[in-house]
Amino acid sequence: MTAKLRLFKLVLFHARVSLGLRSLVFFLVMLLLSGFIFWSMPYLGTDGSAIFAPVTLSMVDQDDSLLSRKLIEQLGQMSLVEQVYTEPLADGLARLDRNEALLVLVIPEDFYEISMRNEIRPPITDHLNPRQPVEAALFVRMLDNLAASIEGMQASYFAFASQMRPLFDDTDTFIRLMDRAASHVAFQVLGRRAVVEIDEGGKLNTVYHVISNLVCLLALQACLLLVTQIQQERTSGVRDRLILAGVSPWQLLAARQLVGLFWLSAGCLPLLAGLVRAFPAAHRLTIAVTVLVLYWIFALVCQAVANWARPGDGVILGIWLAILAMLLAGGSIYPSALLPAALREAGKITPAYWAARTLYRALDGQAAQPQAMWAAFVMAVPATLAAYASYRSRSAVIRAGDLS
Numbered sequence: 001m002t003a004k005l006r007l008f009k010l011v012l013f014h015a016r017v018s019l020g021l022r023s024l025v026f027f028l029v030m031l032l033l034s035g036f037i038f039w040s041m042p043y044l045g046t047d048g049s050a051i052f053a054p055v056t057l058s059m060v061d062q063d064d065s066l067l068s069r070k071l072i073e074q075l076g077q078m079s080l081v082e083q084v085y086t087e088p089l090a091d092g093l094a095r096l097d098r099n100e101a102l103l104v105l106v107i108p109e110d111f112y113e114i115s116m117r118n119e120i121r122p123p124i125t126d127h128l129n130p131r132q133p134v135e136a137a138l139f140v141r142m143l144d145n146l147a148a149s150i151e152g153m154q155a156s157y158f159a160f161a162s163q164m165r166p167l168f169d170d171t172d173t174f175i176r177l178m179d180r181a182a183s184h185v186a187f188q189v190l191g192r193r194a195v196v197e198i199d200e201g202g203k204l205n206t207v208y209h210v211i212s213n214l215v216c217l218l219a220l221q222a223c224l225l226l227v228t229q230i231q232q233e234r235t236s237g238v239r240d241r242l243i244l245a246g247v248s249p250w251q252l253l254a255a256r257q258l259v260g261l262f263w264l265s266a267g268c269l270p271l272l273a274g275l276v277r278a279f280p281a282a283h284r285l286t287i288a289v290t291v292l293v294l295y296w297i298f299a300l301v302c303q304a305v306a307n308w309a310r311p312g313d314g315v316i317l318g319i320w321l322a323i324l325a326m327l328l329a330g331g332s333i334y335p336s337a338l339l340p341a342a343l344r345e346a347g348k349i350t351p352a353y354w355a356a357r358t359l360y361r362a363l364d365g366q367a368a369q370p371q372a373m374w375a376a377f378v379m380a381v382p383a384t385l386a387a388y389a390s391y392r393s394r395s396a397v398i399r400a401g402d403l404s
Contacts (some may be wrong), residue, residue, distance in 0.1 A: 057075060058092035108124070331353065
């Protein structure tokens with residue numbers, strides 16, 4: 001009998017044996033979890049509740065300088081600002097009375113020029129809407145940061161001017177060049193949006209985060225079924241009889257992995273099919289390959305543990321706790337940004353860390369990163385060796401006893 005035919009029959013044998021009550025319960029649980037994910041998906045996104053809705057601002061630009069116009073432009077580009085009106089003070093206060101604006105910001109005349117001279121700077125006056133206290137408090141905090149930035153610009157300007165003054169004999173030339181330097185500093189601060197705009201590049205997408213990590217959890221659940229089946233074979237002596245029948249260790253290993261793929265497909269295909277429909281822009285191949293690779297690596301680890309550990313319920317409990325620890329360190333239970341630095345680094349040695357991030361990117365239509373592919377390869381090699389060694393060691397013991 002050829003090796004391929006023996007492996008095929010071995011896969012059919014394991015598939016037939018694995019059809020039982022536990023497998024049926026596993027399949028039903030996976031379907032229920034998939035249904036729960038799709039039922040709860042609309043509630044993961046924006047449900048209408050937020051810290052506050054987009055607001056409208058009224059700007060009274062009495063300065064009418066390049067800096068004040070740049071400031072108004074940057075405020076208008078904030079994601080939380082719906083509209084910025086540039087109008088006289090009377091119109092702004094009337095808008096505030098009608099509850100059509102969050103605040104009226106008055107930039108006084110010659111504000112920029114006085115700020116660049118060693119004189120007392122006139123204050124920026126803001127009239128707040130008392131009917132929106134939360135929103136007003138947040139914008140006042142932003143304006144405080146703006147004031148601190150202007151003070152930093154002044155300090156830089158005066159320090160630079162004191163060092164440059166001895167180099168110029170002509171006062172007019174010195175003042176002209178220093179004005180150009182001050183404008184450059186001001187535009188560098190506001191132009192890079194470091195004062196008035198929030199960087200949302202690293203914003204967490206809750207829907208992608210929850211779904212990608214739940215998919216990882218479901219894929220890992222399929223490995224638990226694999227452990228129970230191996231433990232049952234050890235207790236009944238089926239594994240030892242297969243070894244005595246001449247089945248090689250790599251065939252035992254491959255057959256178990258392939259049978260597990262059947263249950264992985266049965267449990268995850270409804271979920272993956274639904275995700276493709278819910279997220280048409282998702283990178284489908286990356287999602288499918290990531291789930292397959294995550295299962296394959298952790299299934300190899302589970303085979304090694306199930307073969308070496310003493311049969312009993314403690315093995316399932318230990319693997320389940322290992323899954324929880326892996327999900328925690330990988331940023332699945334809590335976002336990685338909330339975890340200690342040491343735990344974040346430890347999570348990078350787990351397959352769930354790379355799988356969750358790859359699925360997150362795939363839902364957004366992005367392919368797998370090279371780092372994730374290298375990490376999968378590095379993890380798959382020792383997992384394969386460990387699983388093979390677990391079958392190899394038992395095979396050596398059985399055959400040594402048979403020869404004796």
